[in-house]
Amino acid sequence: MTKKVLIADDEQNIVISLDFLLRREGFDVLVAADGEEALAKARSERPDLVLLDVMMPKMNGFDVCQALRADPELASMRVLMLTAKGRDTEVTKGLGLGADAYMTKPFSTKELVAQVRSLLGM
Amino acid sequence: MLNAPTIFIASLLYLGLLFAVAWWGDKRADQGRSIIANPTIYALSMAVYCTTWTFYGSVGRAAVSGIGFLPIYLGPTLIMALGWFLLLKMIRTAKANRITSIADFISSRYGKSHLLGGLVTVIAVVGIIPYIALQLKAVSGSVILLLNYPQIVMPGRSTALPVFADMSFYIAMILAAFTIVFGTRHLDATERHEGMVAAIALESSVKLVAFLAVGLYVTYGVYDGFADIFQRVAVEESLRKLTVAIPSGHGYTGWFSLTLLAGLAILFLPRQFQVAVVENVNESHLKRAAWLFPLYLLLINIFVLPIAFGGLLHFSGEAVDADTFVLTLPMAHRQEGLTLLVFIGGLSAATGMVIVETIALSTMVCNDLVMPILLRWRGAELAESKDLSQLLLGIRRGAIVVILLLGYLYFRLAGEAYALVAIGLISFAAVAQFAPAMIGGMYWRGGTRGGALAGLSAGFLVWAYTLLLPSFAKSGWLAADFLTQGPFGLNLLRPQQLFGLTGLDEIPHCLFWSFFANIGAYVAFSVMRPPSAVEASQATLFVDALKHTRPVGAALWRGRAEVADLLQLVGRFLGPERAKSAFTAYARRKGGDAEDSPEADAELVHFAESLLAGAIGSASARVMVASVAKEEPLSLSEVMNILDEASQLRSYSRQLERKSRELEAATSDLKGANERLKELDRVKDDIMSSVTHELRTPLTSIRAFSELLRDDPKMHLPDREKFLSLIVSETERLARLVNQTLDLAKIESGNADWRGTQLDLKEVIEQSVAATSQLFSAKGGRIELDLPEGLPLILADRDRLIQVMLNLLSNAVKFLPAESGWVKVSLRTRTEGLEVSVIDNGPGIGVDDQQIIFEKFRQVGDSMTDKPAGTGLGLPISRRIVEHFGGRLWVESVLGEGAVFRFFLPFARPDNSMENAPL
Amino acid sequence: MPDRKLIGERLIATFLGGCLLFNYPVLSLFDRGADLFGIPLIYAYIFAAWAGLIAIMAFFIEHPIE
CATH class of the missing domain: 1.20.1730.10 (Sodium/glucose cotransporter)
Structure with missing residues (x-):
């Protein structure tokens, strides 16, 4: 069964590249351009994994992550946070809020794919 | 009765x-x-x-x-x-x-x-x-x-x-x-x-x-x-x-x-x-x-x-x-x-x-x-x-x-x-007869012991001769011809017509001759030699009595003494009980452990001496204290140094008071400055983190696209071309960001290169509009100009001003609705200068955001489609440029009804052309 | 605090003024056997000047300028 991945980022070009990458690797890809949309799609589409950018309009990645984790129905959903702010405090905060892993931009596409696969147990 | x-x-x-x-x-x-x-x-x-x-x-x-x-x-x-x-x-x-x-x-x-x-x-x-x-x-x-x-x-x-x-x-x-x-x-x-x-x-x-x-x-x-x-x-x-x-x-x-x-x-x-x-x-x-x-x-x-x-x-x-x-x-x-x-x-x-x-x-x-x-x-x-x-x-x-x-x-x-x-x-x-020694002593440092002795003796002798002895003579206890003939018949020495001075009553006569002798001897003997150390120190205590807020007496004593000896000495004259209570009161007044120390300091010695002086006079008190204390005599120059120091200390202490007031003020200033610095430091951290973020974002895209291209040599040509052009545009964005960050840093640190020249603002606007016409036509927007002729010149840097105009125009274009958008640029005269307005019919800016857009790296965008391609530095830089030339840049807008960006620049004046145009 | 220095200057002025009033030649102006309401002029003058001097001193001392 094909795994479903939600990409949540407000940077159009990053979304284009991730979309291409993950489709090539055989995932179903969904896209959200801001936090609210990401949360809505996560609830409606039940992706297996969310690639969550931190700095997004309307609702930032931390808040989205917290909301996802607060919903018991979404407990099995994996969350991989992406951020351009590479500070330790941000990493800690993200993991503290229930993210499964954390990657700093710019990232290696191979590593990202490997991380996604490992989170999905593939 | x-x-x-x-x-x-x-x-x-x-x-x-x-x-x-x-x-x-x-x-x-x-x-x-x-x-x-x-x-x-x-x-x-x-x-x-x-x-x-x-x-x-x-x-x-x-x-x-x-x-x-x-x-x-x-x-x-x-x-x-x-x-x-x-x-x-x-x-x-x-x-x-x-x-x-x-x-x-x-x-x-x-x-x-x-x-x-x-x-x-x-x-x-x-x-x-x-x-x-x-x-x-x-x-x-x-x-x-x-x-x-x-x-x-x-x-x-x-x-x-x-x-x-x-x-x-x-x-x-x-x-x-x-x-x-x-x-x-x-x-x-x-x-x-x-x-x-x-x-x-x-x-x-x-x-x-x-x-x-x-x-x-x-x-x-x-x-x-x-x-x-x-x-x-x-x-x-x-x-x-x-x-x-x-x-x-x-x-x-x-x-x-x-x-x-x-x-x-x-x-x-x-x-x-x-x-x-x-x-x-x-x-x-x-x-x-x-x-x-x-x-x-x-x-x-x-x-x-x-x-x-x-x-x-x-x-x-x-x-x-x-x-x-x-x-x-x-x-x-x-x-x-x-x-x-x-x-x-x-x-x-x-x-x-x-x-x-x-x-x-x-x-x-x-x-x-x-x-x-x-x-x-x-x-x-x-x-x-x-x-x-x-x-x-x-x-x-x-x-x-x-x-x-x-x-x-x-x-x-x-x-x-x-x-x-x-x-x-x-x-x-x-x-x-006391008057010369007293008044001289209180107001003249030069009066000496010798002068006082001579003056008092002379005055007293003349007084006795011209007033006291005649009173005896008039009572019959001296021969009457002492008065009428003078002693031993010396006519010139008649006590009440001394040296032939007649025409004065006995009192003015006595007063004249006694003061003549007294003042004369006092001054003459005083100026014969300089005062000794102890005379000089006492003279200062007396002459400067109204200047000293605290007696300096103790400063003029140097030596060693035991507290017990002093106590016993004072006790002998005042009674042991009174002495003990006086010392205790003194120690309490001084505070600390003065009582416990066996060694007496100069102040205690001075205190003991003044206690004794009250009972037996200052001269005897000095002798008595000297009998139990080993005083090291001070030389005149040392006394003078101490007194100089004392007067210097007074002026120092006044200076210190002033300094400490200034310091207090400075401290509170510094506290404020420190608070501002902390705030700035926090802001700087935020900016650093923002800059990092802004740099990493295009880098992320570039790296991702590059890796995709590398890993898939057989990629379809349209994808390949699309990715390559995205890489190029992200690279441009990166370059722009780096340039603007440096530019802003230069402006903020005062190192920017300004060229103040007298400009025709109309021409600057026309040039900027021409440079952006491509953007407008690409988005299908119109641009209207309302630029009157013959307005006064303003003083500014041409390139910088074009930068401001380009920024405002490109911002306007960015948010224009497709096909129906328009922008109007107008130039108006105000009392002090010129005002430029860039009016658009875009989405407008909410009141809450009107401040934010002038902050660094803060962009206001709505969705992925509306995401502006800017760096978030254009408006902060523009505002600083306008402010540098004495003007203001601001926005007026209602959400949904378009936005008006205006800036004002003062007229060029001869007197501020130099000041605003460093070379 | 009142300006002590100015009080001092005023009192010195009072002293000098008093020295003039109570000595030759001002005194001699009043010393001519005339009288004022039956009181010898010199007597009236000295007591009046004396009282005036005291009043001035009292005024200067008790009403210092702020």
């Missing part, structure tokens, strides 16, 4: 009352609730100046010379106007140095000299003895008059009687006993006698009341007011000259001399020094006393002339001494009550003077005459004694008896030949 027992009992009751008041005053002082701590009491105590000389003698003088008695009161009135400085300085100095007499003052000023203190004491005692004799004469005369009531019998020559039958002798002894009880009950370090001052103030009130009573009675009871008396006198040929007051010719010289003499006496008479300086409780009392005391003098003199003229009219042709009119007028009119009141008033005047004067003199005799001699000859024995306070009191009591006996002796020898006032003037002239 007015008989011997009545007089005796009234006198005893009155003296008993005085003693009760004094006892009460002392008791209250011991409890710390002083009854004399008030300026009126202080002024009344100064009125001890008015003795029987005033009470009886002024009338006698007025009966001979009209208003000739007045200079004695005008002089002090004038001096009290200067009391503000003179007395204040004396009080400060005396308190700072525990000075208890005028002898101590002079001795201390000129280097704590025993010799000088002794000389001043001798002059004072010899000079004051006639004055005390005057009181004895007046009191015994008044007693004899009363005893013969209702007859008016002039007192005969008491010298005819043997001493033990002479009432004056017994009066002298009673006064001595009274003074001993009053003034030497215990030994005090400050020599203050609160009870005595209270009694003196009461006496001053009594004598004023008594004199006013008799004055009112004579003027309005016996006669019909002032005018009546003066008119009756005017018709008497023999008396008329008294209303034309001052004899022509040298009368004015005499008048001036007496004024001067009395003015000096109010400062330097031992009893005036005692009440005004030593007994002063609070120097602020001086203020009211400065006019209240002259007022007292005025009041007690108003009726002098009427009483004198009344007496002359009433006793015309009778052998009644004018000195007795105050008493004999009420007697003659059978006013027994008034007579008794007048007698008590006279008694007040006499006892007040005798008590204060002999206490002051006995302190001087003890501290400045006997103690130095005892220390010199019997120092070893004294050192063994445990408690010398009884010895000191004994010396003082003895001195009181001796002084009164000497007064009695003078009265027997010379008293009969002179009127009261004439006797008093002899004393005035003697104490006036």
Whole structure:
């Protein structure tokens, strides 16, 4: 069964590249351009994994992550946070809020794919 | 009714009352609730100046010379106007140095000299003895008059009687006993006698009341007011000259001399020094006393002339001494009550003077005459004694008896030949000899011990020769031709026409020659050699008395001493109990562990010395302290250094105060600055993190696309081309970001390169619009221009301004709705400059966001499609550029109704072209 | 605090003024046997000047300028 991945980022070009990458690797890809949309799609589409950018309009990645984790129905959903702010405090905060892993931009596409696969147990 | 027992009992009751008041005053002082701590009491105590000389003698003088008695009161009135400085300085100095007499003052000023203190004491005692004799004469005369009531019998020559039958002798002894009880009950370090001052103030009130009573009675009871008396006198040929007051010719010289003499006496008479300086409780009392005391003098003199003229009219042709009119007028009119009141008033005047004067003199005799001699000859024995306070009191009591006996002796020898006032003037002239050394000492640093000794000796000798010896000669105790022929027939040396100086009365004559000798010797000997170290240090303490807020005395002592030794030493003179409590109080005042240290510091040594100075005088105190402390003498240059340091310290401390105020202000400034810095630091962190974020975002895309291309060489061509063009555009974005960040950093740090030139803003706008026309046509938008011709020039950097315009235009384009968008650019004149508006019909900016868009890296976008391609630095940079040229940049917008960005730039003016255009 | 220095200057002025009033030649102006309401002029003058001097001193001391 094909795994479903939600990409949540407000940077159009990053979304284009991730979309291409993950489709090539055989995932179903969904896209959200801001936090609210990401949360809505996560609830409606039940992706297996969310690639969550931190700095997004309307609702930032931390808040989205917290909301996802607060919903018991979404407990099995994996969350991989992406951020351009590479500070330790941000990493800690993200993991503290229930993210499964954390990657700093710019990232290696191979590593990202490997991380996604490992989170999905593939 | 007015008989011997009545007089005796009234006198005893009155003296008993005085003693009760004094006892009460002392008791209250011991409890710390002083009854004399008030300026009126202080002024009344100064009125001890008015003795029987005033009470009886002024009338006698007025009966001979009209208003000739007045200079004695005008002089002090004038001096009290200067009391503000003179007395204040004396009080400060005396308190700072525990000075208890005028002898101590002079001795201390000129280097704590025993010799000088002794000389001043001798002059004072010899000079004051006639004055005390005057009181004895007046009191015994008044007693004899009363005893013969209702007859008016002039007192005969008491010298005819043997001493033990002479009432004056017994009066002298009673006064001595009274003074001993009053003034030497215990030994005090400050020599203050609160009870005595209270009694003196009461006496001053009594004598004023008594004199006013008799004055009112004579003027309005016996006669019909002032005018009546003066008119009756005017018709008497023999008396008329008294209303034309001052004899022509040298009368004015005499008048001036007496004024001067009395003015000096109010400062330097031992009893005036005692009440005004030593007994002063609070120097602020001086203020009211400065006019209240002259007022007292005025009041007690108003009726002098009427009483004198009344007496002359009433006793015309009778052998009644004018000195007795105050008493004999009420007697003659059978006013027994008034007579008794007048007698008590006279008694007040006499006892007040005798008590204060002999206490002051006995302190001087003890501290400045006997103690130095005892220390010199019997120092070893004294050192063994445990408690010398009884010895000191004994010396003082003895001195009181001796002084009164000497007064009695003078009265027997010379008293009969002179009127009261004439006797008093002899004393005035003697104490006036202190003036050069005192005033010079307070205001001239150059005065030395040698100068003071020479001046005082010379003045005193001339005084004795021209005034004292003649008083003996006139009484028949010296050959009369001493006066008329001069000693040994040397005509030039006639004591009252010295060196042939004629045409002056005896007082101006004495004053002239004695001051000539005194001032001359004082100045001449002082300038012969520089002051020694100790003279210089004392001179500074005295001359700068009003400048020092804290005594610098301790700074001028260097050496080693043990606390126990000092305590024992002070205990010997003050009594061990008092010494112990004084030291404890001192230690408590100083705080800390001063008590525990066996080694005494300079301040404690100074404190001990000043305690002793109160009891035995400053010169003896210095000697005694030196006997237990190893002092290392300071050289003159060291003293000068310390004094310089002291005055430097004063100015330093003022500077420090100012500095510390400035520092406080600076500290609070710094606190504020620090807060701002912390805030800035936080902002900087945020910016760093923003910059990082902004850099990583395009880098992320670039890396991702590059890796995709690398990993998939067989990628479809359209994808490949799309990815490559995205890489290029992200690279451009990155470059733009780097450039703008650097640009902003340059502007903010002030390193930007500005070129201020006079610009036509219309041309700048047209050029910018041309550069962006491509963007507009790409988005299908229109652009309208509203640019009037011929507007004034503004001063700015052309390229920078184009940068601002491009930024505003590209921002506008970015948010324009596709196809229907328009932008309008207008240029308008305002009073001070030009205003450019860039108006669009885009989505508009919410009020909340209108500030945010001018912050760095803050963009307002809606969704992925609306995400602006900018860096978030364009508007902050533009705003800074406009502000650099003195303008403003702001936005006006309502969400959904488009936005208006406006900026204003001031007109170019010649005067700001330089300032705003650094090269 | 009142300006002590100015009080001092005023009192010095009072002193100097008093010295003039109570000496030759000002005194001699009043010393000519005339009288004022039956009181010899010189007597009236000296007491009036004296009282005035005291009043001025009292005023200066008790009413310092703020």
